[in-house]
Amino acid sequence: MLRSHSKLVLLTPGPTPLHDEAVSALALPMLGHMDAEVLNLNAEIQADLRVMYGAPNAFTALLSGTGSLGMEAGFANLVEAGDDVLVLVNGTFGARMAEMAARYGANVRVVTAPSGEAIDPDDVARHLGRARMVALVHGETSTGVLNPLPDIARIVREKSDALLCVDAVTTVGMGPFDMEGLGIDYAYTGSQKCLSAPPGVAPVAISPRALARFDARRTPTPLWYCDFGGLRDYWEKRSYHHTVPVNLHFALHAALRAALREGLYARAARARDVGFAVLSALQPAGFTPFVPTEAARLPTVLALRLPPGLDDAAVRAELRRRGMSVTGGLGDTAGLIWRLGLMGESARPHLYRPFLATLEDLLGERDLVRRFDAALSLQVAAD
Known part of the structure; x- marks a missing residue:
């Protein structure tokens, strides 16, 4: 029997949370x-x-x-x-x-x-x-x-x-x-x-x-x-x-x-804004963009190189236990990166705040959510 997973939040590069x-x-x-x-x-x-x-x-x-x-x-x-x-x-x-x-x-x-x-x-x-x-x-x-x-x-x-x-x-x-x-x-x-x-x-x-x-x-x-x-x-x-x-x-x-x-331009802005805010929150904690050139970064899938010493499998397993699904790397990037989805309904601030709050607890970091909200406000204002 499939266990209840009604509260699992998909932050993956697909599938994405279903539109209502x-x-x-x-x-x-x-x-x-x-x-x-x-x-x-x-x-x-x-x-x-x-x-x-x-x-x-x-x-x-x-x-x-x-x-x-x-x-x-x-x-x-x-x-x-x-x-x-x-x-x-x-x-x-x-x-x-x-x-x-x-x-x-x-x-x-x-x-x-x-x-x-x-x-x-x-x-x-x-x-x-x-x-x-x-x-x-x-x-x-x-x-x-x-x-x-x-x-x-x-x-x-x-x-x-x-x-x-x-x-x-x-x-x-x-x-x-x-x-x-x-x-x-x-x-x-x-x-x-x-x-x-x-x-x-x-x-x-x-x-x-x-x-x-x-x-x-x-x-x-x-x-x-x-x-x-x-x-x-x-x-x-x-x-x-x-x-x-x-x-x-x-x-x-x-x-x-x-x-x-909603409009395709509005959807592009939503993905860009949430992605910028997530990156702004996580970079001071040692996460870095896997794609070094900004123009080559895919707006809908944020690939992040993990901080040294972070146990990829263990942290993602604990995130899953707490109701959040995050995807790691494929092939030669397995264990080295996370891939966060910013497509469709996954590009929503209310999904990423609890994820960042949980990381604060798991990694002993502070201010992830605060930095996320500050960066998001800047982006929305710029739009």
Whole structure:
């Protein structure tokens, strides 16, 4: 039996605390996936996704799976065996992109950057070659790095005919995103990240150019479940493909509407303000930014190098016992960093005050909450 965890506060880089309106939508009575009411709601989701992605001419939809399915669907539909694919790797999820592309038969080349550093656009220009696709993670969740998407997109657009595939899992929905203006061909996220809906659906956006590439495929898409043709059949022609998770559509619709109602610029400011205040509170206690360059820090995932001597596993276990979930590092950063989520409903001051108060007790520190509130007041005043 699952123990009661109703008071557990998620301060993780995903999933995020559910938006109240998403919770309410989950409790709506079940309808069939071909019910006219569901199909009409899907059309509203598509329109809202075009606003969120900044892609008025894109085909938008929800995949019945998490963000990793969004990642895989791009390679399954837009890459054929032997295609030259350039993947930009500076963390766990960029590496996952490279692995997926290789599994679909691509000739994968990589441009890398050290952990905690952004991809250098000049490196992309030097290695672009005859790539048919360039794939990158906008915000690398594993290290808290924001890659320079506008500069990279400009290089890809001006110097090649490659499709640009972007993992927008920790960025879209928590700030303006200009898919069409940047020339992005395929972008995806997960419902449980910036939108604070339950995990289980992956909002995707596909450009007309990407659909033309798909339609010109020499071979069928090897992944039947997310074949773009079947996806369009359901979302545009309203014909049966597979049973979608209807109640997750209800919840995503509610959370997405709430995000757009709040405003993408306002959400970006909220993440920035809370992140600045948390960093201001913790730096005097020996926590330091893992990403040294401020411009390369991901606003929605604050990666902090731990103070010398702090027992990562023990402190996080005690935080969990006291009702707060914090995520450590992945791979070579395990035991060295914490990754604090600032997406959707996790970017709220009332969640971070008890976390900081608990750290005061656990670490024998003083003034963490006071410094947090002082920094937050400064930021809000500046806004």
